[in-house]
Amino acid sequence: MKIFIVLAHPEERSFNAALFQTAIQTLRNAGHEVKTSDLYKMNFQPISGKENFTRLKNETFFKQQEEEVFALQANTFSSDILSEQEKVGWSDLMIWQFPLYWFSVPAILKGWIDKVFTMGKFYDNGKIFNNGFSVGKKAMLSVTTGGPEKNYVDDRYGKIDSILFPIHRGILEFLGFSVLQSEIIYAVERLSDQERETILDNWVNRLTNIEREIN
Amino acid sequence: MKIFIVLAHPEERSFNAALFQTAIQTLRNAGHEVKTSDLYKMNFQPISGKENFTRLKNETFFKQQEEEVFALQANTFSSDILSEQEKVGWSDLMIWQFPLYWFSVPAILKGWIDKVFTMGKFYDNGKIFNNGFSVGKKAMLSVTTGGPEKNYVDDRYGKIDSILFPIHRGILEFLGFSVLQSEIIYAVERLSDQERETILDNWVNRLTNIEREIN
Numbered sequence: 001m002k003i004f005i006v007l008a009h010p011e012e013r014s015f016n017a018a019l020f021q022t023a024i025q026t027l028r029n030a031g032h033e034v035k036t037s038d039l040y041k042m043n044f045q046p047i048s049g050k051e052n053f054t055r056l057k058n059e060t061f062f063k064q065q066e067e068e069v070f071a072l073q074a075n076t077f078s079s080d081i082l083s084e085q086e087k088v089g090w091s092d093l094m095i096w097q098f099p100l101y102w103f104s105v106p107a108i109l110k111g112w113i114d115k116v117f118t119m120g121k122f123y124d125n126g127k128i129f130n131n132g133f134s135v136g137k138k139a140m141l142s143v144t145t146g147g148p149e150k151n152y153v154d155d156r157y158g159k160i161d162s163i164l165f166p167i168h169r170g171i172l173e174f175l176g177f178s179v180l181q182s183e184i185i186y187a188v189e190r191l192s193d194q195e196r197e198t199i200l201d202n203w204v205n206r207l208t209n210i211e212r213e214i215n
Numbered sequence: 216m217k218i219f220i221v222l223a224h225p226e227e228r229s230f231n232a233a234l235f236q237t238a239i240q241t242l243r244n245a246g247h248e249v250k251t252s253d254l255y256k257m258n259f260q261p262i263s264g265k266e267n268f269t270r271l272k273n274e275t276f277f278k279q280q281e282e283e284v285f286a287l288q289a290n291t292f293s294s295d296i297l298s299e300q301e302k303v304g305w306s307d308l309m310i311w312q313f314p315l316y317w318f319s320v321p322a323i324l325k326g327w328i329d330k331v332f333t334m335g336k337f338y339d340n341g342k343i344f345n346n347g348f349s350v351g352k353k354a355m356l357s358v359t360t361g362g363p364e365k366n367y368v369d370d371r372y373g374k375i376d377s378i379l380f381p382i383h384r385g386i387l388e389f390l391g392f393s394v395l396q397s398e399i400i401y402a403v404e405r406l407s408d409q410e411r412e413t414i415l416d417n418w419v420n421r422l423t424n425i426e427r428e429i430n
Contacts, residue, residue: 157384158385
């Protein structure tokens with residue numbers, strides 16, 4: 001398979017980075033091709049707006065979706081968007097590795113989403129969900145949390161599925177991706193070294209056999 | 216009342232900007248004090264990380280929450296964070312005006328959230344929800360969508376309340392804010408001039424009487 005992994009964490013020695021590096025190595029060892037985007041290391045610029053384009057169709061009134069449709073014909077996407085769109089298009093499976101910041105993705109990953117999944121190329125009128133351009137592709141969230149699992153089982157924080165629902169449904173399934181079960185690592189700051197080892201071993205085992213979840 | 220309004224839209228002639236300007240004028244006319252942050256105009260930098268601080272407690276391993284707690288004592292927050300924290304702390308009511316991007320806030324607003332609501336100052340162990348530092352303050356989302364209302368009433372997109380749940384519960388209520396009913400303007404691109412006028416009139420009416428929703 002062709003697998004694209006996106007990492008959004010500011011510390012290169014973090015457990016998120018360890019999960020990211022483990023995934024790369026495990027999937028390559030299993031014979032898959034892997035491409036990556038380490039958003040903090042790339043200094044990916046997350047503000048979505050006029051800078052998404054090298055030239056605007058309408059200089060006086062900015063409408064992002066109209067510019068996106070125009071950019072597909074006129075080849076006016078900024079280079080950072082083009083290279084990310086290429087990796088998404090290339091992949092069979094996309095994995096997002098991130099810490100849950102305020103019950104959602106970190107802003108740097110939100111900006112990547114806002115900029116990369118452009119109208120006309122990744123969705124269009126009637127080209128969403130089962131008719132989306134990414135039908136046949138798979139996606140998976142690999143998420144760490146600050147709080148322990150017990151916080152995410154009732155209505156206090158909300159169940160983890162409710163928290164991830166807008167991402168699963170409103171982004172990935174909207175685009176046509178089939179979403180695999182999320183990998184959730186709770187209370188990452190409180191893990192012992194032994195617990196981290198066990199989690200990484202489980203991650204290796206899951207990813208080594210990832211095709212079983214797909215076929 | 217002291218009211219703080221945050222705008223996150225790249226086009227200054229957009230309907231979001233009109234709702235923002237209408238809110239400022241209406242609330243001032245009603246005798247309230249208003250402060251604002253127009254995030255695109257400010258070129259607010261949304262990447263949350265080491266740049267949040269003028270100096271780090273731990274230069275070799277970045278842990279954001281530890282740095283946040285340290286920064287409160289050592290006064291090492293970056294100036295863009297300090298000025299926004301001051302406005303949040305000053306306000307009785309905070310309004311976020313934004314277009315729904317991928318079923319959430321635009322990245323520039325997500326980064327504002329990631330950076331501004333720091334541990335130790337806005338939440339802490341046991342200092343969340345009913346014990347949060349912002350108990351007594353109110354918050355309101357004013358949101359525009361691309362899709363029409365019929366998309367947000369069943370499980371296809373998900374109900375609008377499910378989409379906004381992580382923001383309401385996981386950010387605002389987590390911090391202690393009481394959340395007023397959201398102002399939702401659907402299918403903003405498809406509105407006629409007459410419909411826009413009616414919506415702005417309704418917004419003026421709601422905001423003129425906003426104290427009735429609070430007291």
